[in-house]
Structures are given as C-alpha cells and as structure tokens.
Amino acid sequence: MSYILCCIDGKNYSQSACDYAVHISNNMNLPLRFLHIIEHTSKSDSLDLSGNISLGEKDDMIEEYTNEESIKNKNLIKEGKTLLNDLKQRAKQECKNEITILQVHGDLLETIVEVENQTAVLVIGIASKENHKIGDNVKDIIRSIHKPILLVNSEFIEPKKLLLAYNGSNESKKLLNETSAKPIFKDIIREIVNINDDKIASAKLVDEAKKIFEKQNIKVNTSVLSGEPSSTILNYFEEKDFDVLAMGAFGNSRIKEFIFGSFTSKILANIKKPILLFR
C-alpha cells in the first residue's frame, strides 16, 4: 500500500507542505503519512583541544555526550511530536483519507530511501524564498529518490495552473508517464512547454508529450519558447501566473553539474512557487 509522504522539520513551510500533501492525498485517493526524522549529529558543542586524557576519560566522555545528546534529542522528539499532532489535526479537516504520523531516529536521506517503495509522492517543505539557498540534503534526496517530489517553498494556494517543462530527456519522459497515468493534481490547467531555438524540433517534442496525456484523456495546452532555458521558463512561469512547475530533475551527473552548473539548481534557487520534480 503506498501513501503520500510528507517530511517535516518544523522550520520550513511545514504547514504549507501539509496543505499540499492533503490536496494531493485527496486527488490521488491515497493515505497520508507525516514523517519527522530525528537526526543525530553526535558532535559535542563544547570545544576541548586540551589533548590530554586522564584516568577514566572514555567513561567520562560517554557520560558527558550521553547527557548532552539525551537533552537535545528529548527536545527534538517533543517538538516533533507536537508538530506532528498539530499537522494531523490540521490535515483532518480537509483530508478524506487515513492520516498516520511517524517519528524515527536516523539519517534524513537514508530514512527516506528506506520508505521510497511505499511512497507515491513525497512532499517536503524547503527554505523560504527570501532565504533562497537549496540545501545539499534536498538535492541529495532529489537525486536518490525516483518518485515524484513536491518541494514546497511558499504558502498554500490551491493549484489552478501547472506548467510542465519538457525537453525529451529520460527524466522528463518518466515524469510525463507517471503524472499522466496517476495525476497528482485534479482540475488543473496543464501547459507543456519546450524551450528550443529549433522551432520544428520543439513542436515535435511538445506534440509527443501532448499525445501521452491524450491517451489518458487529459487535455493539455502546449507552447514553444526560445531563449536561455532557466530564465525563460522562470519568466514565463511568473508572467502567466502559474501555480506549480513540473519538470524532470538532474539529468546530468554530479561531475557535469559541478563543471557546467545545473538547470535544475538554477530553477530551484529562483522559483517562488512549489515545484514538482522527478528523476
């Protein structure tokens, strides 16, 4: 049984992520699960470079670390639990499906990878648009999880218009197949866009994409743009007042990304509305 997984940390748009998760859960008719992960850093805050070890040093250190981390983790558990319960209450008002909450110890990425198979869509709140630096851990999640991921970076507004950036890559093809067979959003105006200076090739691509949706009896608009891809998409997205951007993510290897920079990273850093990614 799969579910909509909403990962929360209390800092980044947890409420808004909750609302989007509820919305998707209702659309797809799947249960909703809230997940809070308690990450252990095991790094002591106090700096001690005295470099000496005395009798029973190891036992003393374990004692000290245990006390320190026990307090830290107890607080994290308490805060997480409160947040989970709050969100469950909030979700209950709208959500038609079963809602579960889960709190686990562990590494963020490893934990999400473990539950990937049961996950239909992953919803994560990320840092606000004012403070727009996408953490490496979010990028690692996008790279490791092969399920649709909705990154929530703003307050909830019911999504009415969706822009789907399509470039014919494997990632974006997967996204098309996945979202046309199991639509994540209902009653939404979809537009497929391709950016290419070669208008003929471009028209062919969007037509191909349109057919995939038509097979599922979903109506889509198409458009063809030209220019520098990331800024063109971002401008078009804002100009036409879209609510969600969907695209394939990180088609390039890390090495290529390191050298040439990544289209996905540029979009992630500048977009002001939620973004649906698939890899």
Next chain:
Amino acid sequence: MYQSIKKEWFSNIRGDSISGIVVALALIPEAIAFSIIAGVDPKIGLYASFCIAVVIAFVGGRPGMISAATGAMALVMVTLVKDHGLQYLLAATLLTGVIQIILAYIGVAKLMSFVARAVVVGFVNALAILIFMAQLPELTNVTWHVYALTAAGLGIIYLFPYVPKIGKILPSPLVTIVVLTIFVYILGWDVRNVGDMGQLPDTLPIFLWPDVPFNFQTLWIILPYSVALAIVGLLESFMTTTIVDELTDTKGDKTKEARGQGIANIASGCIGGMAGCAMIGQSIINVKSGGRGRLSTFLAGFYLLIMVVFLSDIISIIPMAALVAVMIMVSIGTFDWGSITRLRTLPLSTNLVMLTTVAVTVYTHNLANGVLSGVLLASLFFANKISHFMYCNISKNEDESIKTYQFVGQVFFNSADKFYETIDFKEVLDKVIIDVTKAHFWDVSAVYALDKAVIKLRRSGADVEVIGQNEASQTIIDRFGIHDKPEEIEKVMGGH
C-alpha cells in the same frame, strides 16, 4: 557512494581540521617513543605514523579513528629487530599487511565475538601497563634533573587545561614539550634528548623495498612475528573501533577496517616504516577534540609529516623527559579505570579472565599471548557455567523394579562425568529407563557417557531402554544453519 564520501569526509570540516592538528602534535612524541620501544630510529615510527594515518583515512572502516605506529605492535617486534635488524622488520611489516588482508576476507571480524568483554578490558589495561613500563628505562639511573622534568611535565599536562581561556585551546602535551624544551635549552642541562635516540626524518619518505633475501629462511624468521603483529593489530583496531563507535553513537565496518589495516601496513613497509594499528588513546583524543570524519585522520598524518620534516632540528632537542611525561599520560588514558572500580561487583570468573589477560601479557610482553589465554580461560569458565544446567528426575514404579532417569539440560564434555555418576549402578533393578528427550547432547563425550552407562547397566543384568536419543543428539550434528530458525531452536531446546 557519493553521499557516503561526502558524509565521511566533508561533513565536519572545521572540527576535523582542528582535531587533526591536536592529534598530529600528540602523534609525534608517541611515534618517537614507540620507535624507541621497538629499538629502531625515530624516523621509522614517524614515517609509519604518517603513512598509516593517511592511507587508513581512505581505506579504513571507521571514520574518525586514528591509526599509526603503536606501542602494542612495537612490543611484538622488539626481538625481531634485536636479532635480525631493521630490514627484516620491514619485510615482516609487509607480510603483516598481507596476512591482515587475507584475514579480512575470511571474516576475522566475526571472530571478535569470541573475545569476551573481560579479555578486551584486560588487553587495554595490559597495554597501558606495558606503555608505562616502556618508559622506565628513561627513568632509571638518571640524575634528579630527569625526575624533576618528568614531574613538571605531568603537572603541566594535567593542570594546564584548568587555566582559563587558553587552557582548552592549546593542547597541554604540546605546551609541556615546548616549555620543557625551552627550559632545558636555556639552562643547558645535560639530559638525554630525542636526537640522542637515533635518526630523525629530514626528507619526505621514499619508496623502499626491504633489503632481505627472498627465500624460505627469511619467511620462517618473519612469519611468527607477522602473525603476532597481524593479530595484535587487528585486535587493537577492532577494540578501538568499538570505543569510537560508543563515543560517537555510530557504527564502523570492522571487515573494511581489517582490510584497511592490511593495506596501510603494506604501504608503511614500502616506505621504510614499521607496522602499526589503531590507537586507543589517540582516537579518544581525536573525538574529544571534535574529530569525527576521515578528514581528521588524513590531516593528522599530513600535518605530522610536514611538522617532522621541517622541524626536525627542533624536535631533536626535545628532552626525553618531556616525551616520558606525555607517554605516561597516554598510558593513564589508555587504562580502563572503570574496570578497577567494577572489580568488586563483577563475578570472580570475569575478574580472573581480565587479570589473567593482563598478567600473561605483561609477563610475555606480547598482547597476542594475553588475549589467547584470556579467551581460553573465558571459554572454560563458560563451559563450567553451562554444565550446571543439567539435572535428573528419578522415579520408580510401584514395586520398585523399574527406575526412570529423566535427564534435563546440557550434556557435553564438561558435564558428561556428572551425567554418568548420576546413575546408581549398585541398585538391583529389572529395568532402567533413561529418558533423554529433554537433554541435549552437544558432543561425542556426551554420547560416549550414555553408551558407557547403558553397557554397565546391561552387564549388571538390567534391561535398559533409552528414550529420545535421536532428539537429544540433534545438536551434536555440526549443522549450525538450522539453529537460526526459531521453530528448530524450540525443538532442540524445548526442554526449558
């Protein structure tokens, strides 16, 4: 893959860079001291420490653990160096690496479960005592100056951290060495210094193939040493892994660590360094100073080489008394003090195992011997404890002509005699029933005891019936696989 590299190397850059310096500073006196224990030039230990730390940073299985030239290994190689010289030590180092890699692939990490906790504690305590004893030659037949310097050194090491502000920023062993060196230099005291102990490195290490004849004679000389070095090195590395695991609340990969130790030792042998392993004291210092990742180990080795090569003139005038003070601190820090306070509460058998490990090690100066005797003793105590888990229900029928012995519990070499003696052979009976349905026959000694009893009873004229022998003997078959399944265990152990 990428994520684990990022996490293990670059998740704690600031902490690792700082702790790397602290550890490198502490590694220098240790590497020199351990070279002196082994009877080689300080250069050998310093090159080894650099090489092992840098290599293990890449191939080790426990991020944040420090490996370098160690006292445990140095103690094993003493007689090899004395009898055959440095080149044979280098060859033995290479062979040690090869043996460790082989052991890693045949699953030596799993064998660690045979080393009981008490043996581990004994190993650590014995190591601490040996490191301390190795300092004694520096403290015998010397003038009062040396005692004064050593005492002052220890004073600085333990009291300096209490100095407000700078106490927690400057490593106190470094302060000790600097202060004592300047003091001796200014007063011009004629005490032994590091330069008197042999050659220090003045160049970067170069590739060196050991200059020994490659024949069976050489192999027979180095093999016993290499085997002992491989075992001691892996033991200390595994123990240190456990300590770092506990301190950081994470888990290291022991098999990878064993392979890494092998690779690091081969590398060390190739640049003219001695064999080494993970260091308990240094690893604790690393964690205490904020080191958690592989970067800390790498930087410790890297800084060490830089400092040693460029500061060799200064290092050579460090008085030995300062080194002795640092090494006494290391031995104190290595000692498991909790094990002494727990002596009164722990069972006698556990204490005996720990103390035997310590005594054998200190007597033979070889940690492998100590661990071996500790493991043996622990196993014997265990066998003895388990043999108590056997009893017999004896019943007779109404006219007292038939007697039933119902055995429950564990029958094996240690309880077989007890099993045999339970049966009363003097009684005159028509029939004896031996019910072993609920007993477990673990080995041939147990089966033999049963056969012997049956024969003796039959000779004396009684009919004998044995019930449940098949079930009882199931465990004797060395098929470990079936015992993993709960229902099979239930069947075999059903008596309890």
